[in-house]
């Protein structure tokens with residue numbers, strides 16, 4: 010066999026294996042660090058173990074390690090099977106030198122690849138290979154359809170594909186921002202390709218390949234630089250990413266050193282240790298440039314980045330990227346810089362103060378003996394500054410100085426009380442000293458900032474830098490100062506990624522990384538999920554694989570209670586009018602480390618766009634239920650908590666109920682509960698919180714623990730049962746006149762929306778009856794008028810009224826919801842009605858599974874199945890490229906259908922949640938929307954929890970059954986199982 014099988018191996022594993030020359034066939038596993046191939050052995054029919062030597066550093070011979078990879082092949086497309094594998098291994102020399110595998114995605118690299126094929130591997134090439142990521146192929150397995158020719162291989166133990174890293178090496182903290190790419194769905198997805206052709210959309214004329222991935226934020230104390238280096242090394246962050254040569258570290262081809270962008274003083278101070286330990290050079294970027302670039306990026310690209318913080322109340326501010334400048338950026342690090350920012354790259358450092366974070370920490374350390382900044386901050390939580398500060402009341406015998414607007418509790422002089430008291434330092438409580446210091450410095454910074462804003466006529470002041478640390482008291486003090494001195498005219502705003510401005514700016518300074526034209530809608534924040542480095546703070550060693558994540562999660566339970574425990578309460582503060590009062594946050598439940606879980610991972614999803622039919626994208630708010638109301642939050646928190654055991658059961662069963670699945674299920678439940686508890690404590694922890702975010706968080710969390718489709722079996726079963734009933738339903742419908750048919754169709758959609766595995770009431774129903782029994786019962790209950798009933802208006806638009814004929818609709822977008830009856834007996838018959846009227850229909854379904862919602866990938870098969878019983882659906886699906894004629898066995902052919910066939914198409918919506926946020930939809934949906942004159946939103950998630958109040962540029966029909974008593978009462982003043990049929994004309 011030899012050659013043939015080897016070729017086949019290359020085809021099957023284009024990234025894993027490749028022959029380098031005619032005479033010898035070295036095995037390349039990743040663009041790797043493997044130097045010597047040792048031997049291979051076949052474990053069983055489907056797996057092969059390959060042993061190899063790994064040299065971590067070619068210079069250091071002793072750093073050799075024997076490793077083993079097991080490549081699991083459930084052989085599809087590879088005909089040779091077991092014998093081939095054995096032969097292949099027999100063919101390979103026992104020990105073999107391996108060459109660097111050139112990157113195959115770039116033309117110039119292909120040329121180089123040819124060159125390298127022609128020459129024997131040199132020491133230099135081998136050295137270059139060490140700047141590539143190490144690929145962990147242990148447990149590798151073919152994913153998906155085994156019959157496919159080039160199946161994807163899942164590397165379960167491979168950490169993210171790291172592509173980029175930038176650093177801000179500050180005096181007290183090292184901040185890291187790194188990007189990890191994530192694989193998009195396979196590019197050769199047939200449905201997607203066809204939709205691209207049909208809808209004629211493209212990704213424009215970008216110079217660089219569009220990347221999808223995540224931006225991560227991590228911080229370390231500068232004194233623990235070795236931990237930082239370990240982290241970088243363990244995650245191989247300093248190595249360029251796979252397939253990313255055009256933006257990889259800016260290293261000219263052929264040069265050995267990897268270059269990492271860095272800013273902050275440590276970029277100079279720590280250069281040697283980075284070179285020594287990681288072999289990388291730090292490319293220094295100007296600190297101010299980076300701060301401004303980072304702030305501009307965040308303010309333009311991240312929706313809930315800026316917020317105000319007054320008296321313990323946090324409120325997110327919607328920043329209009331087109332109306333951002335000028336603003337004052339106050340960066341509070343060890344010292345303080347005040348920068349007037351006029352545009353991208355256009356700024357001036359107008360002022361600063363040497364009294365900053367370093368002052369607080371330095372003086373605090375001397376005066377209190379605290380060992381860390383955080384300890385000092387923590388201490389302040391329990392302090393009472395009246396013990397050291399001289400108050401107005403101390404001077405005026407307990408009275409206000411009301412003539413000039415100062416109350417008795419106003420600080421007249423920070424630390425002033427200690428002058429008149431004959432006490433030693435040890436006579437004062439460290440808590441009181443810490444608080445007095447904190448107030449003195451924060452207030453001073455707030456005041457100077459405002460004066461500078463005034464000097465330049467600037468209204469908006471953004472405060473950043475790690476001094477703030479999401480600390481409620483600090484923010485309140487600064488806000489108070491700005492508010493007080495500006496008499497309410499100026500507002501202090503804070504940034505969620507406050508400490509990462511510099512690192513982000515350094516990250517943005519990489520040329521040609523393809524991220525420079527990021528748009529607001531392309532970056533979506535996802536919640537930090539079960540990782541040890543949530544919110545930029547390391548809570549444990551870096552996690553290599555899912556297994557570690559699970560065990561970390563198990564430990565997190567103990568850690569979690571610590572994390573979410575509220576700070577001890579303090580005695581109520583003094584009050585009064587005017588002057589500098591004690592901000593109130595100290596007494597509520599905000600913790601000193603409130604920032605710990607504040608930062609989500611930013612997901613770069615290049616294909617997401619704003620839905621073009623939104624009437625007013627700027628005013629659009631997807632959530633109907635606002636969870637900043639504590640009562641609401643508590644209610645939905647309980648609903649989700651109670652649903653958890655059932656969800657875990659389904660998730661575990663969907664993965665075969667194995668021990669591993671059970672362990673993951675348990676870890677998922679813990680992770681999700683911890684997030685819920687965290688949000689109960691501080692609802693704004695991850696940004697503005699609505700019900701849709703909670704429901705999405707749950708799905709994200711499931712995926713994090715590798716439950717990709719918990720309701721898979723249920724969905725299949727319900728689809729089959731419903732498809733069996735469909736021919737009868739279609740016959741029944743065809744026997745009705747137009748008007749009765751339209752009504753029956755809408756009733757059908759509403760009735761079938763009862764099949765919802767996310768609703769507690771519906772899950773209870775499932776235990777009582779069969780699918781068909783529930784469906785019949787639900788249909789019987791469809792008495793009009795429904796709770797919201799605009800049917801007549803809708804009917805008039807579709808059928809016209811009296812003599813007046815209705816204007817034909819060009820294209821309808823039908824946002825489908827649940828699998829089974831919901832789509833098969835509800836939405837598909839409705840789609841068929843539009844098609845027979847000559848209206849093009851685009852079925853819009855989820856990109857990723859969420860509960861029992863249908864996905865766009867599942868739809869073509871269901872349509873094809875339904876089309877077997879219906880000529881209209883068949884022809885439309887053919888016209889829409891959903892099915893090919895040969896597959897279909899025609900059973901009915903109604904007389905009436907138009908000669909020019911309106912197509913039936915399917916697009917994905919870009920979401921993996923039961924709700925939809927129209928600020929971020931897939932580009933294929935955005936393209937399909939352009940010609941649409943009607944949208945139909947179906948289901949509670951998409952038309953009630955979200956978008957109930959949304960207005961569109963075209964007509965919109967919102968259809969749902971309310972399957973929750975409280976929502977029914979609150980939203981439509983009705984009862985559970987009431988129906989909503991809301992029709993709104995274009996606005």
Ligand SMILES: CC(C)(COP(=O)(O)O)[C@@H](O)C(=O)NCCC(=O)O
Nearest residue numbers: 765767768769923948949950951973
């Ligand atoms: C998750 C859902 C929005 C899904 O509803 P759908 O969009 O499928 O109609 C809904 O089931 C829900 O709000 N459930 C939680 C409320 C409850 O259990 O009563």
Ligand SMILES: [Mn+2]
Nearest residue numbers: 826827862923
């Ligand atoms: Mn649903």
